Amino acid sequence: MEYITITTGFLIILAGLWAIMTRKNLIRIIIGFSLFDTGIHIVMVSMAFVKGGVAPILDKKELLTDTAHKIVDPVPQALVLTAIVIGLGVTALMLAYAMRLHQEKKSLDIESFKDLKW
Amino acid sequence: MISPIHILTIGLGGAFALGFVPKKAKDAAAVLMLAAIALMGVLTGSWLIGLINGESAQQIFTAGFKPPFSINLLMGLNESVLTTAVNFIGLLGGIYLYRNLKEAGNHAVMVFLIFIMGLNVVIMTRDIFNLFVFLEIVSIATAGLVILTESGKSIQAGFKYMLATGIISGVLLLGIIFAYYYSGTLNIDGLTAANIGALKGGSVALLLIMVSIILELKSFPANGWGLDIYEGSNAGIGAMLSAATATAMYFVLSKLLEMAGSEWNYWVALIGAVSFVGSNVLALKQRIAKRLLGYSSIGQIGLLMIILGFKDVLGDNTPYVAFGILFSHYFAKAGLFWLAGIVKQNDIANWAVIRKKPYFLFLMGTFIFALIGFPPFPSFFAKWELVMELVNTGNLPWVVAILFGSMMEAVYLFRWFGYAIKGENENIEDFKIEWNKILPVGIVAIALYVTGYFTSQHTDAGAAINWIPLFFVAAIFILDFLPVFIKNTIAIIGMAFYFYTIYPDLDNLRLVFEAIFMIGGILTLIAGYAYKGTRPGFYPVALLMYAGLTTIIEAQNTLQFFFGWELMTAGSYFLIIRGKRSMPHGLSYMLFSVGGAYALLMGLGMAFAGQGSYDMSIINSISYIPYWAYGLLIVGFLTKTAALGLHIWLPGAHGEAESDVSPMVSAILLKAGVFGIVLTLIGMGGENNAYPWLPYALGWLGAITAFSGNLMAVFQEDAKRLLAYSSIGQLGYIVLGFAMMSHLGWLGGFSYVVNHFLYKAVLFLTIGAVVLRVKTHNMYEMGGLIKRMPLAFTAVMIGIIALSGVPPLSGFAGKWLFYNAILEKGWYLQGAIMFFSGGIAFMYLWRLIHTIFLGQLKDNHRNVKEISIWFLIPIYTLLAGIMVYSVKPQWVLQPLGDIVAQWFPDGQLTWDGGTAFTKYGHWAGTAVAVTIIAAFLVVTALLMISTRKAHKVKQFDITYSGERPERPETTHVAYNVFEGLYQAMWVATIPLVEKWWNKVSDFLHDTAGIVRRIYSGNGQSYVIHIVLFIIVTYFVIIGG
């Protein structure tokens, strides 16, 4: 199972990178970035998975004994929580930038924002 | 002491509390922010003091659990230094940006505060995921600050920055999670222990982590986004990025390098070297100030990465070297960015406007010299230590890369500085003074000097440096507002007193040179009384040069020597560029000097290798590739003596300098190079020289230099340039003399040293004084001045007789010794060249008399007065010296002979009273001189009597020829007088050397112009660069 999800994760990372590197539209690039992020999160969660493990929420009595062999790893999950929120922040900021850029030049083409170069 | 964790409490608490400050109370918000940053600074500062005083480093545990189970932070010595630095620059930056932040409102103030807080935590944290989170805070805050003073460009830069850092942090996150997978921990110390690099997947995870941090440091060439952000953002933010962020990120890299293990050292150094050289070369074409600073920042970080990579080699010295470079960069770059914000000029050519407020020029100079690594700034000592250690451990290619990169940096920074000093500034709008912006700039400038002083005290060699001359320079700089008369008196008294106090400590060899430097200095300073007003800036720089010269003489160790050498270079550079049209020559002077200094540095490093000491005596026993070492030392010194090939700066620099500066830089300064060559040749063993090829080559170089210098002098129409080329020729003689490595050769060399000092000072002072009166350098615009300035005429006449080396005057002594030495040595071909160039010398010397003083007086010179008395005093003092030397040569030559005999006891002159004997003949100086002078006086008297009734012809009395000249100067007998010779000899005058250097320069600039096109400005390409960078590093480091 975790093999399938981690494969999906890596493929989505690549898809995101592909979008960032080939599409010209700013919004499309941000979508690519969002995909790239999601892919990484999937990889992270797959990593936490332990075969036969249950969610690290100890709401059943039997989970309280020998907990370590019954649950999946909570640490990467905690990291992903953080990463998702950070990703939202970055995406929102990028979108705000895209909006202002569009106001500036009435264009969303990344090629038209090359005033700074060399 | 308060726990450092409360940096978070203060920073975040402050930021959250800002939400309550009413929107209208803008000042309150900004003040609250500054107070919070100051408080963080006090907290870290108290830790810094505590840790220096021996407290132990403190681990900060959060959540009540020990690592690796919870996040921990560390406050050690390094951390306390760096967090204090970040808070300090944050406070200054906050003050600088006060108005911008205030106008942008409370939100911007919050962002700035969180930015500084984030950097603190980035430095302290010991948990890699926590590091990731706070790096994100820093980069998001940066993206916000970029648009502080919004323009279309800054928004573009911000977007590219977000995109690039987004990708980089994604890669970092991937690396982190896999590192966790392999090691089961996120704690940096735990990861270090786990050594995940040994696993195949683990090594890739490590690579992703390392490369993303390296990319965050904006490594060349995947750094287009970084350059854009430097250019696109407010200068105050650029300062923060360059000083604060780069400092923190650099420390992060060093933290993670511990974790990655020593295999990574090499790769970090390699990436650093590529970045340092690449970035500095590409900057050559850059003309936008802030972007130029960006390139320079990236280069400096590259240099720091090299240091980090060599931390095992540098050992305990690593912090010293790294902090030395880091702090110079930190202060200087912040200062320059802030200046860029004050001056508000994009194009570096427009920075000439900074001159309208001279103190700003001083600040800019401070920062630029600190960046390049001149004394007394910390980078000087750090670079010294770095090169010494690297050479010592045989890492020569790295040293070459470092010095090449530094050289490139010097090229563009000095070009920029040159525009500031000399560019056209009349049509550029002056800049406003805002005190909140100036204060931080002033503080960092002072901090540079202070840290420089303390850096020097850290090592034994540095602590031995005598700072008194430099303090004297500082004092006179502070008194710069006083009139010339007072400053000149202070300077003369100071130099005389200093000479008086130190001369008993010097051996005879050094005394000769010190006497030339100091007595010559005092005499030329006397001429300064002729100037009126305050003559701003002259005295500090002149004294700086003399401070450097005396430091060279006094140097007990090689560091001191190099320290003096660089001070002298800096001082003379500023002296030279005071001339009206001397800027291009000033630049080439500086670049040759810097190049020469780097050759010296490397040579001294080789001397240090294997000997483990900085004592001056190490150059007497170089054992590590000695041929190269001595060769480099000689090349380094030859840049100052302007040997052929390294001379192109001299004619312009000396010719265009001010009237009393030309003698300083010609008669005095050039001797510093000679002193160095003498030291090197002594080091090679004197009579038992083990490296015969070096002096042989040097001899040829001297002979050819003598020939071509003299030949070029012949074709000059400009009196001062003529003298300048003549100096090149004369120095050629000197070099040839010393290269002969025999008693007579050296004695000849020394006699030329003394002589050249005397007559070149006389000639330059006199011609300079004449130029001040007639307002032109061109000889064909003068003429007949003998009637108006008989005293000047006499001085020039005696000077050229001394120079030409005919009896009876002192020049003959040198010539006579030379020919004896050549015969003894058997260098007949070189001797022939010398003899020939001596003949050529007559062809230009004659013109100095004829075209300036004889012939017709020009109409516009009917009323010129005799040259100033303040010039006449030193001139006639020097003339007295020439006369004494001529009449009693044994008074000079015998002591010199004693000095030379220390290393060349064989083949001495034998003296019988005033008569010197060699195996080829004898010479009775006194008798010859007295006889000839008497004969001369008789003949002159006879001539004067017999020509009393001669008819005088006015200049334009052309009835005899019946032609009306179209251009008046063509009636001047001396105009283009050597056309015939030129037809025959023009081949020899093609400026081949200049062309070659131009080709080199063009090649580098063209390369830069082409390669920098990879920074296409397209954010997408930057992402591709980043991914490519990761791929390339993967294939290079881990392999396919």
Added chain:
Amino acid sequence: MKKLLVLFILAAFVSVLYPLYSSFHGSTGLTEVSQFYASKENIEKVNSQNLVTAVVVTYRGLDTLGEVTILFLTAAIIAFFLKKESDKRTLRKNSEIFKTAAKLLIPIITMLGIYIFINGHLTPGGGFQGGAVIASAVILMFLAFPNMEFSHKFFESLESVSGLVYVGLAAFGAILGLGFLDNAILPLGKFGELFSAGAIPVIYSFVGLKVGAELSNILHKFKSVQADN
């Protein structure tokens, strides 16, 4: 042409990532660190039923603090970035049914959000999730009542207050000598009950309020820009 190049680059990048992928064999057990978290003694020490919450709020609380800061930062940046937009509103009429439904739904959704973060230490979910749910109530408010004066001042104050409380609670632990962000500053209570896990529910609630306020602020900024002209 460019696509071909990118394809090539991605292929090369795949070969960089491949060792990571190929050496991944799934996890067979917990790492040392998470075993520590799952050990009986430490479960009792933290006393939180939801281990992820325990990690997020205590063990790795500093990350969470940073993360909240990032949202705060984003909100602040967007606020001064987009502030030049004027605050005019379009007049759109929504159907009464929608409005009434919204009036009913908004408190319920808000309650749900609050429930989620208060129970963060017991059930899945917590401050972020609850905050996001609260933010969605705010969106609903935007949609249903586009012309209503949205009191972003209230949200900004809420953001600041909850931020200050969060930092204050964290620092309080350090001042008490327990450690920054230690949850033991409050009584641990009985495992599995609402009042357990020490300061975790309190902290997580304030995180929830803060996240909700921040997200609402961000959304409001974007929305008020959208309503321009």
Added chain:
Amino acid sequence: MEFKIITTLLGILMLAMSFIAIYHKKMIVAVIATGAVGLFASIMYLFLAAPDVAMTEAAIGSGLSTIIFFYVLNRIRQNDKEGRESDEIDEIPNK
């Protein structure tokens, strides 16, 4: 076993959605597809025994960020209408 099949299907669906997000002409559809990727990801997280992450992803990754995308698209469209005729938001014409 059935989990595996469902997960595989989910994976394929997510990739298809990514393709739509990258290549669909209408930006609105692309944004929705991006949200869908997040939504499917959150289902995947549930299978991976990560309910906390699943909730977060659903609420934040696919919920809120999609809404922000919409706001921005809307705004840009209005901008375009004021400014020029051409509607660049969906497709950038080849130059």
